Amino acid sequence: MTEQQTKAYRKNIHLTFPPEISGKPIVSDLVRRYDLTVNILKAQITPRKEGYLTLEISGGEDNCLKGIAYLREQDVTVTDVSQRISRxxxxxxxxxxxxxxxxxxxxxxxxxxxxxxxxxxxxxxxxxxxxxxxxxxxxxxxxxxxx
Ligand code: SF4
Ligand code: SF4
The missing domain is CATH 3.30.70.20 (Alpha-Beta Plaits)
Structure with missing residues (x-):
């Protein structure tokens, strides 16, 4: 195992799901495939079936980055929560x-x-x-x- 794989990582991310994938178990894949711990902080589905999720993910750094890349491959828009707030x-x-x-x-x-x-x-x-x-x-x- 490389040093990057073992390094602990935690991030708050915001996900936007287009209607065509909002019913897929993509978040549970983060747990199953990448061994991540996922904490759902906020969830919302619009009348047009778009989904919004704010998650805290944690796990090995390498797996977290792979999990985020997987979300993007599934057409989920992933943004860092810190980019959504300002003072x-x-x-x-x-x-x-x-x-x-x-x-x-x-x-x-x-x-x-x-x-x-x-x-x-x-x-x-x-x-x-x-x-x-x-x-x-x-x-x-x-x-x-x-x-
Ligand atoms: S800084 Fe504001 S938006 Fe962020 S967690 Fe605290 S109360 Fe919530
Ligand atoms: S003005 Fe007061 S309440 Fe508003 S961000 Fe600054 S410390 Fe917080």
Missing amino acids: DEDSCMHCGMCTAICPTSALAMDIEARVVVFDKDRCTACGLCTRVCPVGAMNVEVENGGL
Whole structure:
């Protein structure tokens, strides 16, 4: 086994399934074929049968990368969750309100520096912070106008 295969890997990814494959057991293939641990963070199917899934995947790095490549081969659009969320650094006042609601501690107060640190890699794009931020500094890309 190579070093790359044994290195632990974890990533939050967002999947978009076109209607023609939304019924296929593609996510379970990640577990069966690539020995990944999959945690479904959010799931949605639109009236047009498009599917959206936000997943946390973890396992060996090599298998995770192969699993993501497999999803793309199946015509699933895969994006990094961190690309779907942003903070307007000019607007943020570091008030800390979002830190109380963030379920993953992606937003956390650095007590010494007195700033709210945003760790995108921990973010699951749940959107809760967008609802409490008094200045609208947090932006999450949404589908169908809903979170
Ligand atoms: S609630 Fe908004 S303004 Fe306050 S720390 Fe969070 S992102 Fe910044
Ligand atoms: S969307 Fe906001 S509240 Fe949700 S995990 Fe990301 S930073 Fe935390």
